[in-house]
Amino acid sequence: MRWLAPRTRRICWPFTLALLARFDPEMLEVVLPQPHPCPWDPLLQIGQVAEDALARHWGPGAAAEVMADLLAAADAPPSLLAALQPDWAPGDDGIDAKRREPSLLPVADLRRALLGALANLAAIKLPTDAPSLARTLKEGRDKLQLELPREAFKATLPVLADYVQRGAKRAAGVAEAMLAGK
Numbered sequence: 001m002r003w004l005a006p007r008t009r010r011i012c013w014p015f016t017l018a019l020l021a022r023f024d025p026e027m028l029e030v031v032l033p034q035p036h037p038c039p040w041d042p043l044l045q046i047g048q049v050a051e052d053a054l055a056r057h058w059g060p061g062a063a064a065e066v067m068a069d070l071l072a073a074a075d076a077p078p079s080l081l082a083a084l085q086p087d088w089a090p091g092d093d094g095i096d097a098k099r100r101e102p103s104l105l106p107v108a109d110l111r112r113a114l115l116g117a118l119a120n121l122a123a124i125k126l127p128t129d130a131p132s133l134a135r136t137l138k139e140g141r142d143k144l145q146l147e148l149p150r151e152a153f154k155a156t157l158p159v160l161a162d163y164v165q166r167g168a169k170r171a172a173g174v175a176e177a178m179l180a181g182k
Contacts (some may be wrong), residue, residue: 014069015145017054017113019137022122024053032123037155040113040163043120049111052120062165067111070118074149080157084111106167110160117156121148 010059021027029047034042051063071081083105125148127133137144 011069011073011145014073015149017058017066018050018070018118018149019122019126020057021050021053021115022119022126023128024050024057025104027053027119029065032120034120036121036124037159038117038119038120040159041118043113043156044102044109045116046119047114047116050115051112063115064111067114070149071114071145072151074153076153077157080110080153080160083107105164113160113163114153117152118149121152121155 027046028047030049032046034046038046054062054066068081068084071084084107125144127136
């Protein structure tokens with residue numbers, strides 16, 4: 001019945017899955033927490049481990065769905081939500097798919113970085129021993145499931161923007177060189 005809830009209200013389940021990924025045995029081998037906000041490369045590495053954990057337990061594509069729900073509930077900027085959508089959308093009739101304009105944004109990496117930021121922040125803010133974690137979640141789950149994603153995404157946005165800007169400059173340089181015949 002979760003699919004009947006509006007996307008901005010689907011926070012409990014994706015938050016739980018993100019926390020489970022944080023406490024996955026492979027994630028426990030990753031050195032966490034990293035400094036917050038975390039640089040791009042460590043975010044990708046942490047996010048990849050979290051994505052693998054979600055895929056192992058909930059199937060391929062679970063990370064994309066978890067991130068979409070968490071971003072929507074965390075009031076992420078519309079530009080970020082749009083960038084993380086698939087490159088097709090249902091047509092006006094709801095049947096035919098219409099392709100969007102191609103994008104140079106590395107959507108999978110953006111998702112991984114955001115998931116990595118959330119896992120890293122969970123490592124900073126949440127206790128690791130089971131009794132303390134259970135008590136923390138019991139007492140403040142409603143608050144945590146909104147605050148942790150918002151804080152993680154807010155701190156990660158400048159890192160994401162910097163990465164995208166650097167990539168755009170590199171792509172522009174390659175395009176200029178190609179036009180100049182170099």
